[in-house]
Amino acid sequence: MENDSFQQQVITGRLSLPAVIIFAVLLCFFIPETKPVVETEYSSLWEVLNKYFVLNDFVLRIINFCLFLFAGLSMLIIDHAYSLIRIRTTIPAVLFVLMFALSINMHTWQPTSIIVILVVFSLYFLMRSYQQRRPMGSIYHAWGLLGFASLLFPDLIILIPLYLIGEYIFQSLTLKSFFAGILGFCVPYLVLYTYMYLTDQMWLVNNYTDIYNSLTTFNFSYLQGTRVVMLGFIVFVNLVSIINFMINNHKDNIKTRDYLFFVVWLGIFLLALIILRPQYFNIYYSLLLIVNSIFVGHFFAVSNTKVTNLFFTNALFVSVVIYVCSLFL
Numbered sequence: 001m002e003n004d005s006f007q008q009q010v011i012t013g014r015l016s017l018p019a020v021i022i023f024a025v026l027l028c029f030f031i032p033e034t035k036p037v038v039e040t041e042y043s044s045l046w047e048v049l050n051k052y053f054v055l056n057d058f059v060l061r062i063i064n065f066c067l068f069l070f071a072g073l074s075m076l077i078i079d080h081a082y083s084l085i086r087i088r089t090t091i092p093a094v095l096f097v098l099m100f101a102l103s104i105n106m107h108t109w110q111p112t113s114i115i116v117i118l119v120v121f122s123l124y125f126l127m128r129s130y131q132q133r134r135p136m137g138s139i140y141h142a143w144g145l146l147g148f149a150s151l152l153f154p155d156l157i158i159l160i161p162l163y164l165i166g167e168y169i170f171q172s173l174t175l176k177s178f179f180a181g182i183l184g185f186c187v188p189y190l191v192l193y194t195y196m197y198l199t200d201q202m203w204l205v206n207n208y209t210d211i212y213n214s215l216t217t218f219n220f221s222y223l224q225g226t227r228v229v230m231l232g233f234i235v236f237v238n239l240v241s242i243i244n245f246m247i248n249n250h251k252d253n254i255k256t257r258d259y260l261f262f263v264v265w266l267g268i269f270l271l272a273l274i275i276l277r278p279q280y281f282n283i284y285y286s287l288l289l290i291v292n293s294i295f296v297g298h299f300f301a302v303s304n305t306k307v308t309n310l311f312f313t314n315a316l317f318v319s320v321v322i323y324v325c326s327l328f329l
Contacts (some may be wrong), residue, residue: 127170230326
């Protein structure tokens with residue numbers, strides 16, 4: 001029977017999430033890895049904060065793993081709150097944790113894990129503004145969390161136009177909500193500048209003013225080997241999922257369609273940023289996993305045919321093969 005397919009067992013099974021967490025623990029802590037490509041600096045603030053994490057590398061890896069795991073579980077909050085998938089399933093968290101575990105460059109301690117959590121909850125509040133009569137509070141929190149994320153990675157200010165597109169799609173873009181968003185985004189910087197002034201560390205501001213004076217684009221030396229293969233694989237699977245959504249979106253209600261159309265825009269933005277700024281691959285790639293967990297999860301959850309079951313099985317196999325190759329290349 002189709003309902004007994006491997007795909008449906010994973011989608012609806014209660015043990016899928018615990019199983020993938022155990023699998024992730026094995027890959028992150030018990031499989032020897034090659035040293036990942038070193039990223040360029042994130043921000044001066046991260047340099048200051050990182051001084052407080054004077055811990056063993058293994059302990060930092062555990063903290064990094066727990067933060068990414070929390071980000072993956074947070075995907076369930078978004079899915080359940082806004083009914084992005086028509087059935088009850090843990091597949092968004094399963095896909096997020098699985099792809100994190102299969103991405104070697106994500107296993108070491110880095111601010112990416114914190115940034116992903118802030119962006120996930122920022123998207124939660126942005127989606128909550130859908131057709132609200134008074135969306136200012138939700139928009140304020142959404143932009144505020146994005147502002148805190150940009151303290152660690154200033155390039156995220158580029159996502160502001162995307163948030164405006166989201167507000168337009170969600171019918172929550174008004175003059176008041178626009179200024180509420182601007183205020184929310186500025187609050188983290190006001191807190192930071194107050195701290196810098198009181199502690200006489202104004203040198204921290206240089207990172208936020210100089211970063212846009214020398215934009216480095218198309219540095220493809222950071223896109224090498226299995227990084228490109230894994231990125232191409234995720235883009236291909238997402239493209240199939242998006243095409244399926246475009247064909248069958250009439251089966252979803254209007255609200256869900258609007259949410260998923262915004263996620264499409266998010267994916268386009270992030271893919272463009274990976275191409276333009278590949279030296280920040282880890283951050284944009286980890287944010288792309290949010291799109292992947294939502295859209296691919298939606299595709300496999302609502303499509304139950306022999307073809308999708310075969311595609312699901314092959315996709316899992318290919319992703320594991322890419323991971324194994326990354327251990328030796």
